Amino acid sequence: MADALVSLRNLSRDFHSRAGLFGERRVLRAVNDVSLDIEQGQVTGVVGESGCGKSTLARLVLRLLDASGGQVTFDGTDLGKLPARRLRKLRQRMQMVFQDPYSAIDPRYSIREALLEPLQVQGIRLARGEAAAKVDKLMDVVGLSRKMAEAYPHQLSGGQKQRIGIARALILQPSFLVLDEPTASLDVSIQAQVINLLEGLKSEYGLTYLFISHDLGLVRYFCDRVVVMYLGRIVEIMPAKNATPRHPYTRTLLDSNFEPDPAKRRVVTRLSGEIPSAFDLPPGCAFAARCPRASDLCRRERPELTSSAPDRSAACHHPIEQQ
Amino acid sequence: MTLLSVRDLSITIGRMQPLDRISFDLAKGEILGVVGESGSGKSLTAMSVMGLLPLIRGRISSGQVLFDGRDLTRLKEKEYRALRGRRIALITQNPMTSLDPVLTVGSQIDQVARLHLGLAPAEAKARSIDLMQQLRIPEAKAVHDQYPHQLSGGMKQRIVIAMALAADPDLIIADEPTTALDVTIQAQIMQILVELVRDRGLALMLITHDMGVVAQTCDRVVVLYAGRVAESNTVADIFAAPQHPYTRALIGCIPREALQPGSLTGIPGMVPNVLDYPAGCRFHPRCALAQPVCAETVPPLAPAEGGLAACHFAGEIAPAKGVRHG
Ligand SMILES: Nc1ncnc2c1ncn2[C@@H]1O[C@H](COP(=O)(O)OP(=O)(O)OP(=O)(O)O)[C@@H](O)[C@H]1O
Ligand SMILES: Nc1ncnc2c1ncn2[C@@H]1O[C@H](COP(=O)(O)OP(=O)(O)O)[C@@H](O)[C@H]1O
Ligand code: SF4
Ligand code: SF4
Ligand SMILES: [Mg+2]
Ligand SMILES: [Mg+2]
Numbered sequence: 001m002a003d004a005l006v007s008l009r010n011l012s013r014d015f016h017s018r019a020g021l022f023g024e025r026r027v028l029r030a031v032n033d034v035s036l037d038i039e040q041g042q043v044t045g046v047v048g049e050s051g052c053g054k055s056t057l058a059r060l061v062l063r064l065l066d067a068s069g070g071q072v073t074f075d076g077t078d079l080g081k082l083p084a085r086r087l088r089k090l091r092q093r094m095q096m097v098f099q100d101p102y103s104a105i106d107p108r109y110s111i112r113e114a115l116l117e118p119l120q121v122q123g124i125r126l127a128r129g130e131a132a133a134k135v136d137k138l139m140d141v142v143g144l145s146r147k148m149a150e151a152y153p154h155q156l157s158g159g160q161k162q163r164i165g166i167a168r169a170l171i172l173q174p175s176f177l178v179l180d181e182p183t184a185s186l187d188v189s190i191q192a193q194v195i196n197l198l199e200g201l202k203s204e205y206g207l208t209y210l211f212i213s214h215d216l217g218l219v220r221y222f223c224d225r226v227v228v229m230y231l232g233r234i235v236e237i238m239p240a241k242n243a244t245p246r247h248p249y250t251r252t253l254l255d256s257n258f259e260p261d262p263a264k265r266r267v268v269t270r271l272s273g274e275i276p277s278a279f280d281l282p283p284g285c286a287f288a289a290r291c292p293r294a295s296d297l298c299r300r301e302r303p304e305l306t307s308s309a310p311d312r313s314a315a316c317h318h319p320i321e322q323q
Numbered sequence: 324m325t326l327l328s329v330r331d332l333s334i335t336i337g338r339m340q341p342l343d344r345i346s347f348d349l350a351k352g353e354i355l356g357v358v359g360e361s362g363s364g365k366s367l368t369a370m371s372v373m374g375l376l377p378l379i380r381g382r383i384s385s386g387q388v389l390f391d392g393r394d395l396t397r398l399k400e401k402e403y404r405a406l407r408g409r410r411i412a413l414i415t416q417n418p419m420t421s422l423d424p425v426l427t428v429g430s431q432i433d434q435v436a437r438l439h440l441g442l443a444p445a446e447a448k449a450r451s452i453d454l455m456q457q458l459r460i461p462e463a464k465a466v467h468d469q470y471p472h473q474l475s476g477g478m479k480q481r482i483v484i485a486m487a488l489a490a491d492p493d494l495i496i497a498d499e500p501t502t503a504l505d506v507t508i509q510a511q512i513m514q515i516l517v518e519l520v521r522d523r524g525l526a527l528m529l530i531t532h533d534m535g536v537v538a539q540t541c542d543r544v545v546v547l548y549a550g551r552v553a554e555s556n557t558v559a560d561i562f563a564a565p566q567h568p569y570t571r572a573l574i575g576c577i578p579r580e581a582l583q584p585g586s587l588t589g590i591p592g593m594v595p596n597v598l599d600y601p602a603g604c605r606f607h608p609r610c611a612l613a614q615p616v617c618a619e620t621v622p623p624l625a626p627a628e629g630g631l632a633a634c635h636f637a638g639e640i641a642p643a644k645g646v647r648h649g
Contacts, residue, residue: 049505049506049507050505157593159593187360187361187532187594188360188532188533188534188573188576188577189360189572189573189576189589189590189593190360190593191576191578192575192576192578192587192588192589192590193589193590193591195578195587196585196587196589199584199585214505214506215506215578216506217535217577217578217579217580218578220578220579220580221578221579221580221582221584221587222578222584240580241580252507253506253507255510256506256507256509256510257506257535258510258513258533258535258536258538258539258540259535259538259539259579260534260535260537260538260562260574260577260579261538261562262538262539262558262559262562263559263562263563265538265539266539
């Protein structure tokens with residue numbers, strides 16, 4: 001195994017809620033026993049449908065949210081054991097770009113103020129000229145005109161806001177970025193601009209990315225490795241390129257992807273059924289109700305994530321045979 | 324047989340002219356994809372055909388909307404109302420814009436059949452349940468009596484489709500019907516729509532920004548850019564030999580496994596606002612092939628490779644990169 005910059009071990013997070021005002025207490029395990037190594041210099045992609053726990057995982061990894069169980073190690077340091085002050089210091093090296101570019105930026109801040117805010121949080125003071133130079137440089141790096149630093153968020157397009165979100169994450173010169181659906185609200189044309197920017201930054205600064213998306217086509221293009229989540233758990237880990245799924249859910253996701261080639265048409269899906277409620281999960285495999293391969297064993301016993309090759313693992317009793 | 328023929332349609336909203344000479348045809352049993360980035364005029368085209376422009380203080384300034392041979396631009400609102408829901412139905416991106424939260428979903432489907440087909444309540448209900456089953460809604464009888472908030476997004480969108488089908492329309496206009504849904508649910512809904520067109524001989528105008536959905540489901544495509552038609556052709560030709568640089572660029576933006584890293588072409592800049600549409604070809608500030616003439620003269624929509632394209636250099640463009648696999 002190459003060097004892991006970030007290691008997750010048995011990471012879980014519960015949310016408590018009530019069904020209605022006087023209803024019974026319910027526990028939702030948004031992230032369930034997730035273990036993963038994020039290797040230095042790699043792009044690790046996380047895919048899955050709405051509510052499967054991607055954003056919760058992202059926040060756990062950066063400890064923007066406390067875990068209910070398990071461990072996150074960043075470059076050998078256990079984040080859970082770190083006092084607040086040292087955690088804040090370490091945050092300089094790991095930053096997040098959010099799903100919704102509109103919510104991540106305070107509307108009252110000018111772009112310049114928004115960009116410099118992470119420095120203030122870190123208690124880093126720069127001379128005025130130095131700060132101005134830094135903002136200019138960042139605007140160049142993310143491909144925006146320097147003049148735009150005086151604008152306010154409402155004056156920017158979605159793509160421009162997303163670039164600002166990236167610039168803001170870069171100002172502390174981190175080595176690790178968690179990107180939570182950074183292009184989900186953008187047109188493909190603008191998404192392509194943002195992805196090209198991220199590709200360039202990665203090779204220029206040797207960054208490591210955890211890239212979250214619900215678009216398997218995008219993840220297979222941009223990432224080195226794909227992690228597939230279903231209802232809070234990892235169900236498969238596989239290389240992004242030249243690999244076919246072993247887990248039936250990954251297969252379903254792949255079949256639901258509309259390939260932009262009319263010469264390769266197919267019946268889009270035969271999958272019926274919907275994702276079960278995360279509150280009352282069945283005892284066995286969570287995918288059993290929708291799975292064409294489900295057996296009695298699947299309904300009884302939950303399959304563990306087991307590896308079949310150094311770079312592959314799946315949680316399935318009857319994985320799809322590889323040609 | 325052509326069911327809908329939009330010819331040189333231009334509209335105004337106040338002093339804005341968001342659509343300029345839009346033309347396309349749609350036949351029965353056919354799916355027409357209307358594509359383009361956001362702000363290119365897709366939804367306004369849908370609203371124009373539905374006769375809904377007065378709602379946003381807009382009006383058709385020239386051109387025709389021929390439906391079954393009749394020019395809808397001359398209809399009075401009362402005549403339009405008899406057509407909407409009955410012969411032309413609309414499915415929107417957010418199912419809650421079509422659903423009333425305080426009524427059961429079943430009663431809302433019944434309502435359409437009762438209003439337009441004059442069915443008795445019991446008849447309408449039986450028909451709704453039948454429709455819901457055809458759309459593969461599990462336990463349709465029970466779902467009939469549920470309220471919108473009790474259903475998932477995918478289920479609500481099926482209810483909206485059932486409402487659209489309730490009066491047995493000839494034309495369905497679907498404006499980004501799956502954009503808000505998860506990928507597996509999106510695939511299910513698209514499958515249902517495609518089967519409806521094939522089985523019932525409906526005509527479907529499918530508005531989407533997703534070229535993957537277009538490739539997998541449409542017969543013909545019209546590409547809009549900044550309120551004008553950039554190109555229209557069969558889906559096979561649009562992907563195999565796009566004649567307009569904008570179409571080609573859109574296809575080059577789609578990430579997929581087979582693409583080499585760093586080879587997404589992207590399109591620089593962004594769609595201009597209606598109030599500052601550039602002179603000449605509206606795509607020229609973003610076009611890699613632009614020449615001086617492009618900033619001055621509007622390229623006419625002219626025949627190119629079996630379809631129509633509005634580019635001074637259509638036909639001189641090399642085939643698209645990246646659509647070929649392996
Ligand atoms: N603060 C919270 N309180 C209660 N439940 C929460 C909270 N945050 C998330 N959840 C629940 O945890 C589950 C996972 O949510 P999460 O936001 O991580 O999903 P996601 O995979 O990012 O989805 P999407 O694709 O929609 O962004 C969901 O069921 C969600 O409703
Ligand atoms: N109600 C309206 N009033 C004024 N301008 C509008 C209105 N609706 C849309 N527009 C403008 O018309 C153009 C096309 O919009 P629209 O048809 O909604 O695009 P699309 O559906 O392709 O995203 C955009 O520039 C948009 O800002
Ligand atoms: S464990 Fe069984 S039900 Fe679950 S994905 Fe595998 S085959 Fe399907
Ligand atoms: S007319 Fe000119 S600017 Fe417009 S698409 Fe063709 S080459 Fe590009
Ligand atoms: Mg999320
Ligand atoms: Mg629209």
